[in-house]
Amino acid sequence: MKVQDLIDKQIFHVVNSGDDTGREITGVFCCDLLSIAMGKAPADSAWVTVMGNINTIAVATLADVSCVIMAEGAALDEVARAKAKQQGVAVLATEEPVFDAALKIYQELHG
């Protein structure tokens, strides 16, 4: 499933569509602690978190995930939003809890 496919399903709001919506999503990862996400989030995964500061965007870029999903209605702060635009990181959002958001992506990936 590509980032664009996930956007088209309208399960999540689009905060920033990013530079490469043709990018594949091959898995899903959940954690709010940045260095755990950094060490364990697989490249090309969708990363579900409630942590919405600029460091989230830095980790997303450097760990090379396909997109960030902000769960629980958590917002990206102003600085982080600008950074996401500048770095071309795809960020989607939902009111749903972390597990439910991740499960939806898992179901889209694995039917």
Added chain:
Amino acid sequence: MAEAIRLTYEISPDDFTRAGEASSDVKKKLKSLGVPPEAVRKVSIAMYEGEINMVIHAKGGLITVEISPDQILMILADKGPGIPDIDQAMQAGWSTAPNEIRSLGFGAGMGLPNMKKYTDEMTIDTVIGKGTTITMIVKI
């Protein structure tokens, strides 16, 4: 790429809005040089953890990156407090990060373990009260 390319970055202390910029810049340069994605990812992760540690635990410092055809060398030198017990600091879960830093998502105590995991060589030279220099190599 016959000769090594050398990049240097001044890391300013306590600036979380800029932390990660040096690592992001290195990532971009490696990509454009055609370094294999797996090596780029390793360097990005290891350097970010080191860069953030310089911001949080030291008083900023200097990062030097040397890109050669067969390896990427990173030297992170700070003039912070030093690390009293390296074995303890290297343990997964050990962190002295203060609460306001933890509320940003740091403090899992996984930064140094990540640096070790994603590099082929890593050495820590530290002197209490003088500073810490971490040298890391990722082979291409």
